[in-house]
Each structure stands twice: as C-alpha cells, then as structure tokens.
Amino acid sequence: MKAVKKQALGRGLSALLKDPENDIKSVEDKNADKVVGNIIELELDAIEINPFQPRTSFNQEALQELSTSIKELGVIQPITVRKLDYNKYQLISGERRLRASKLAGLTHIPSYIRIANDNESLVMALVENIQRHDLDPIEIALSYQRLIDEIQLTQEQMSDRVGKKRSTIANYLRLLKLDPIIQTGIRDGFITMGHGRAIINIEDHDAQADIYQKIVSRNLSVRETEALVKSYHESLLPTAEKSTAKSTSFEVNDDEKKSFTNFFGAKVDVKVDAKGKGKITIPFHSEEDFNRIIKLINS
Structure with missing residues (x-):
C-alpha cells in the first residue's frame, strides 16, 4: 500500500512571513488575515520562551515520552505564539510540546499565530x-x-x-x-x-x-x-475557657455502664464526647434477641 504523504501545514504561509515586504505586526496589516489564527510551520529557532510562563518545573521522564511520541506521530496539537518582530515569535502556550520537539530533533513546529500585547499574552x-x-x-x-x-x-x-x-x-x-x-x-x-x-x-x-x-x-x-x-x-485556649469547655461534658462510670449491661443482658457500649453528646450501643445476636430487647424497652 502506498504511504499517505503527511501534509505540511502552512508552508506557503511560512514563506509569506519571511518576506520582509510582508512583515505583519497588526491585524490591520496586509495579508494579516492569512496569518493570524492560522496554523503555520515555524522554525523552532524563531520562537522564544514566554517569560510569563507560570510553570517552573517539567517532569523529564514525561517530556522524554512526549518526545518519543512526536518522533513517531508528529506534533498533533499546535502551539500558540505571538508575533514579536520579523521572523521572531514568543510562546504563549505549549512549552512542553516545544521542549519535546527540540528533544525529538525537529526544526519546525505547527503554530497558531496571535498578535497580542503583554497583558493579553500573560492572561x-x-x-x-x-x-x-x-x-x-x-x-x-x-x-x-x-x-x-x-x-x-x-x-x-x-x-x-x-x-x-x-x-x-x-x-x-x-x-x-x-x-x-x-x-x-x-x-x-x-x-x-x-x-x-x-x-x-x-x-x-x-x-x-x-x-x-x-x-x-x-x-x-x-x-x-x-x-x-x-x-x-x-x-491555645485560656485555662478558664478549657474548664468551661470541659464542664459541658460528663463521664459515665463503670457502675452505670454495668447497670445497662445487667438490664439488657448484653454488653452495652456508652460513649460521650467533649460537648456532652453521646450514644448508647446495644448489641443483639438474632431476631429473637432483638425482639427481647424491644420488649425490655417497651416494658
């Protein structure tokens, strides 16, 4: 089967950008509509890193994996750059793709061209x-x-x-x-x-x-x-506040717990928190045992 030749994105537009007579610096310039917002193959050497990039660290292993993928499949998602000057661009987004492309030995990378001021670029x-x-x-x-x-x-x-x-x-x-x-x-x-x-x-x-x-x-x-x-x-609470907080609770002594156990014929668990709230847990082992406890409560 004949291999399908991969389309070279924006090759003609790339040549247009290198023409000094067509140096596009604003959206109102001649041929700006052919460049701004389009995907164009740019030389990696013409792109500088964005000083506004918030990311400060890159996982080298993940970067190497992306580089390997780019060698096999190319750059699937274009980066975004803004035009600074004649054949000079600044990265807006896609630094991982740019770094990985350099690792992969690429000379060009598909790029969206934007014309933006510093604030727009930062945002x-x-x-x-x-x-x-x-x-x-x-x-x-x-x-x-x-x-x-x-x-x-x-x-x-x-x-x-x-x-x-x-x-x-x-x-x-x-x-x-x-x-x-x-x-x-x-x-x-x-x-x-x-x-x-x-x-x-x-x-x-x-x-x-x-x-x-x-x-x-x-x-x-x-x-x-x-x-x-x-x-x-x-x-950090003052002693007086600690005493007040502690006084809102109380303790259930062993005799009181034992009285619950004797009454229900099962080991009853009683817990009280620092605010004086708590719960009583009565275990049962069968439906018959459950009905026995219900009768005791209702008696």
Missing part, C-alpha cells in the same frame, strides 16, 4: 495553564495571584475567565499563606491540597511546619490532620 498563558490537569496546586495558586497582581483581575472576573467558582479560586490562593516548606511539600507530592487547607487554619509558621513534619512522618490522612489542627487550637 492567555496563565488561563491556558490553569486549565491543564498536570499543574500542581501551588502553580495554579501562583497563576491566580499573578492575574490579580499584574492584570488587576478580581476573583469574580477570574471566575468568569477560567470557568471556576470564586470559592475554588479563593481556596487555591489561601495556599500561598502556607510556610514555603509546606508549599514545596505540596508541589513535590508529600502532602495534598487537602492537607494544606487544614494547616492554613494555623497562622504561626513554626506550628505549621511542626504539624507538616507529623503528617509526613506518620503518613496522616486529611481527617487526621484536621483533628491535629483542632487539638492545636484547643491547646
């Missing part, structure tokens, strides 16, 4: 990255913060831009209040965002770090972390 880069599934929570939080600091977007405006609830955005931003060691722990996968959200309720960074060490060393769950944080807050 596009950050929003595109926020939508990715492989960013860690701290990278996402930093992207949100940059949209606030550099573009002056409110959380409501960001919610509209990225399609996330305002409460979700707020939860990510709160992670940036964590001690830097804990933020690194989240980025490296030692703890989850859930752990971080529990720890953030402690303002003291030394106390945060202490609880972080306990989580890692004991492999604590999020629920166990929340209990640890609660205990920390209770330890």
Whole structure:
C-alpha cells in the first residue's frame, strides 16, 4: 500500500512571513488575515520562551515520552505564539510540546499565530495553564495571584475567565499563606491540597511546619490532620475557657455502664464526647434477641 504523504501545514504561509515586504505586526496589516489564527510551520529557532510562563518545573521522564511520541506521530496539537518582530515569535502556550520537539530533533513546529500585547499574552498563558490537569496546586495558586497582581483581575472576573467558582479560586490562593516548606511539600507530592487547607487554619509558621513534619512522618490522612489542627487550637485556649469547655461534658462510670449491661443482658457500649453528646450501643445476636430487647424497652 502506498504511504499517505503527511501534509505540511502552512508552508506557503511560512514563506509569506519571511518576506520582509510582508512583515505583519497588526491585524490591520496586509495579508494579516492569512496569518493570524492560522496554523503555520515555524522554525523552532524563531520562537522564544514566554517569560510569563507560570510553570517552573517539567517532569523529564514525561517530556522524554512526549518526545518519543512526536518522533513517531508528529506534533498533533499546535502551539500558540505571538508575533514579536520579523521572523521572531514568543510562546504563549505549549512549552512542553516545544521542549519535546527540540528533544525529538525537529526544526519546525505547527503554530497558531496571535498578535497580542503583554497583558493579553500573560492572561492567555496563565488561563491556558490553569486549565491543564498536570499543574500542581501551588502553580495554579501562583497563576491566580499573578492575574490579580499584574492584570488587576478580581476573583469574580477570574471566575468568569477560567470557568471556576470564586470559592475554588479563593481556596487555591489561601495556599500561598502556607510556610514555603509546606508549599514545596505540596508541589513535590508529600502532602495534598487537602492537607494544606487544614494547616492554613494555623497562622504561626513554626506550628505549621511542626504539624507538616507529623503528617509526613506518620503518613496522616486529611481527617487526621484536621483533628491535629483542632487539638492545636484547643491547646491555645485560656485555662478558664478549657474548664468551661470541659464542664459541658460528663463521664459515665463503670457502675452505670454495668447497670445497662445487667438490664439488657448484653454488653452495652456508652460513649460521650467533649460537648456532652453521646450514644448508647446495644448489641443483639438474632431476631429473637432483638425482639427481647424491644420488649425490655417497651416494658
């Protein structure tokens, strides 16, 4: 069977971009409609990395896997660039594909051409990255913060831009209040965002770090972390408040428990929490035993 020749995307348009007489710098320039928004094969050497890129680390093993895929199948999803000058472009999104293409030995890469100012480029880069599934929570939080600091977007405006609830955005931003060691722990996968959200309720960074060490060393769950944080807050209560809190509860002594057991003819479990609330558990071993207990209660 004759092999199907792979179509070379935008080869003619690529030549158009290299013509000094057709240097397109705005959407109003001649032939801009043939270039802007189209997929064009660009030289890798003509593309510079986006300084607004929020991602700071790339998994080398995953990058190598993508490079191998590109060698076999090519770049399936084009990158997006903005035109800076004559035959000079800046990456907006697709840095993994760009890096992997270089590893694969490619000289050209399919690219969408955009003409954008710095603010537009930053917004596009950050929003595109926020939508990715492989960013860690701290990278996402930093992207949100940059949209606030550099573009002056409110959380409501960001919610509209990225399609996330305002409460979700707020939860990510709160992670940036964590001690830097804990933020690194989240980025490296030692703890989850859930752990971080529990720890953030402690303002003291030394106390945060202490609880972080306990989580890692004991492999604590999020629920166990929340209990640890609660205990920390209770330890900070003044003595008078601790006494008041303790007085709301009571203890069931052994004689009282024994009276329940004797009455029902079964080992009854009685538990009381710190607020004085509790439960009584009466076991039974058969339907006949269950009916016997019901008669005792109703007698």
